[in-house]
Amino acid sequence: MPTFGQTSTGRLETCDPRLQSLFQEVVKTFDCSIICGHRGEEEQMAAFNARPQRSKARFGQSPHNLDPSRAVDAIPYPVDWEDIERMAYFAGVVMTTAKWMSIPIRWGNDWDGDTDLRDNSLNDRPHYELLDWRK
Numbered sequence: 551m552p553t554f555g556q557t558s559t560g561r562l563e564t565c566d567p568r569l570q571s572l573f574q575e576v577v578k579t580f581d582c583s584i585i586c587g588h589r590g591e592e593e594q595m596a597a598f599n600a601r602p603q604r605s606k607a608r609f610g611q612s613p614h615n616l617d618p619s620r621a622v623d624a625i626p627y628p629v630d631w632e633d634i635e636r637m638a639y640f641a642g643v644v645m646t647t648a649k650w651m652s653i654p655i656r657w658g659n660d661w662d663g664d665t666d667l668r669d670n671s672l673n674d675r676p677h678y679e680l681l682d683w684r685k
Contacts, residue, residue, distance in 0.1 A: 552581035564588035565619045568653045580643045581627040585676050588619040613683040620683035623676040637675040654681040
């Protein structure tokens with residue numbers, strides 16, 4: 551059974567307990583890495599200012615900026631940023647597990663939750679966020 555390494559564990563520990571529980575369950579059946587949990591101001595602005603842009607949010611506008619983070623970036627392991635199909639398959643596992651655990655989330659490649667992956671202005675495939683993060 552896969553488990554998180556020290557780096558992924560540390561990143562996940564910066565997240566809301568619901569996200570921690572979700573991804574601890576997901577990793578039991580689908581090996582993955584946690585790329586990002588909480589983002590401070592410097593890291594958020596670097597993502598915003600990057601070209602190509604990695605975030606459309608300035609510091610304070612992202613669920614990653616809350617403490618604990620209400621968002622997590624996770625990707626199948628081994629990491630292959632070009633394997634879009636595997637990321638979509640992984641997202642199906644994450645979303646199904648979240649539904650089973652009654653954790654309301656959305657995926658950064660289906661912002662409106664309509665299962666149409668072609669209608670997004672930003673495809674953030676590793677991104678998962680709690681739907682109630684603004685509350």
